[in-house]
Amino acid sequence: MEYIIETNKVSKTFNGKKILDEISLKVKQGSVYGFLGNNGAGKSTTIRILLGLLKVDRGDVTIFGDKIAISNATYKQHIGCIIDSPVLYEHLNAAEFLQLTRLLKNLPKTEISRVLEIVGLADNKKLIISNYSLGMKQRLAIANSLMGQPRLLILDEPTNGLDPQGIIDVRNLLKNLPEQDNCTVFLSSHLLDEVEKIATDVGAIQQGKMIFQQSLSELINDALGCLSLEITEPKLALDLLVSKGFSLDIQSNSQITITNIEKQHCPSVHQLLINNNIEIFQSRYQARSLEQCFQKFNQQVN
Ligand SMILES: Nc1ncnc2c1ncn2[C@@H]1O[C@H](COP(=O)(O)OP(=O)(O)OP(=O)(O)O)[C@@H](O)[C@H]1O
Ligand SMILES: [Mg+2]
Missing domain, CATH: 3.30.70.100 (Alpha-Beta Plaits)
Structure with a gap:
């Protein structure tokens, strides 16, 4: 399987207005795919469709090589995601918070230290989350989504609202994830500079239509x-x-x-x-x- 995500002419209309118009995404296994678009372009709507939270009007979505269907949500077991602001129980420390996910997903105890190590929070695992910086909270949310070693991580605007250091930390983390955790990363953003530093592949939508999709190096070299x-x-x-x-x-x-x-x-x-x-x-x-x-x-x- 070459593509982890493949959508075929996905269209979606809200209140008579076409929000997605024949979106065909191709996300390669092991890539960091930057999904670009201005505010209101349709990025979050696309992500909600990938996660089965919204139905398409037309077209189909293939994830891990199988067409997704509302009746079969097993594919979601292999996806980690953060959409909107991450929800963290701030009165807990990181280890306690991740323990909840561990129990819910029935994972081995070692999973907590594994993900904390990946996001660089192992030394802060006993610190109460309300004392974390915004960047640390975002890294903890990513750690939480990596519990159980998902094959695909979907992140909607992962560096939104972070300060420069937070952005650098999250950037370094996401860049290394495919190699470090054998995971494909699909992230949406309107921060083009940022995506240029993280992504191997990029696709962009404007007013619901794909305007380009290419490997980043080809795109830059062809221009x-x-x-x-x-x-x-x-x-x-x-x-x-x-x-x-x-x-x-x-x-x-x-x-x-x-x-x-x-x-x-x-x-x-x-x-x-x-x-x-x-x-x-x-x-x-x-x-x-x-x-x-x-x-x-x-x-x-x-
Ligand atoms: N449930 C809904 N009902 C009606 N319109 C919606 C709904 N969800 C999204 N929209 C509209 O669809 C368009 C695309 O929204 P979407 O949230 O996908 O954009 P986005 O690219 O994620 O933007 P941003 O960068 O601001 O997050 C917007 O015009 C939005 O108002
Ligand atoms: Mg959005």
Whole structure:
């Protein structure tokens, strides 16, 4: 099974308004999949459908290789999730709180120390949860969702409301989970910088429609970047490069920037300049960020 989650043209309407319009997700096993979209785009609605909390109007959802059905919820035993704000019993300490989940799920005692170790809270397990920082609470909620070693973790905006240190802690935790706990992570977010640091794969929805879905590295590499060059003879270089169809700016009498160029075309630009006796002192290629890619696709839709 290549995909842990696969949805096929899932559509959902609320009060006559189409909220999800033929959403087809493909989430690879062992990936950290960042599900992007602005406020109100339909991320939480999609997550509620994946978790069987909402029925689709049209389309189908396959998780762990089987189509999900309201009548058969066994697939949920292998999913850990946090939707909305995590509910923690704050008068308990972490070990006591996780003990409740352990008993409910009938898991071995070792499971508590295993998940506390993963989220880096082993040293704080006796501290009352109300004394935890927001980031520690979020990590505890993730520990709770990892009880029983789920194959899939679904998180709706996991870094929402956290301070910079909390964001870093949760980021490091989520990034390492596939390898550390053999678990696929599906997380929604509108924080593009954050997703760029965590995800291996990304998909985005805008007004209920998928606007892209790709591995992060392919998305960034396929997007056209900028090549900044420090050279002799910038005017001659400009003429040469324009004649080859490049668009570019002259910044100073030694600096030019080629906008919208694929990375693999940079060596031929260098060669062209050298062949024309133009000396290159510095050359720097800057790839697009996830944010720039998102904006580009967004503009295409609007
Ligand atoms: N139960 C419901 N009844 C009616 N409309 C709903 C319901 N649930 C969601 N919506 C609408 O569906 C749209 C998508 O909402 P959703 O919560 O999925 O967005 P989101 O991408 O998670 O946004 P955010 O980033 O703000 O969390 C919104 O316009 C919302 O008002
Ligand atoms: Mg939401």
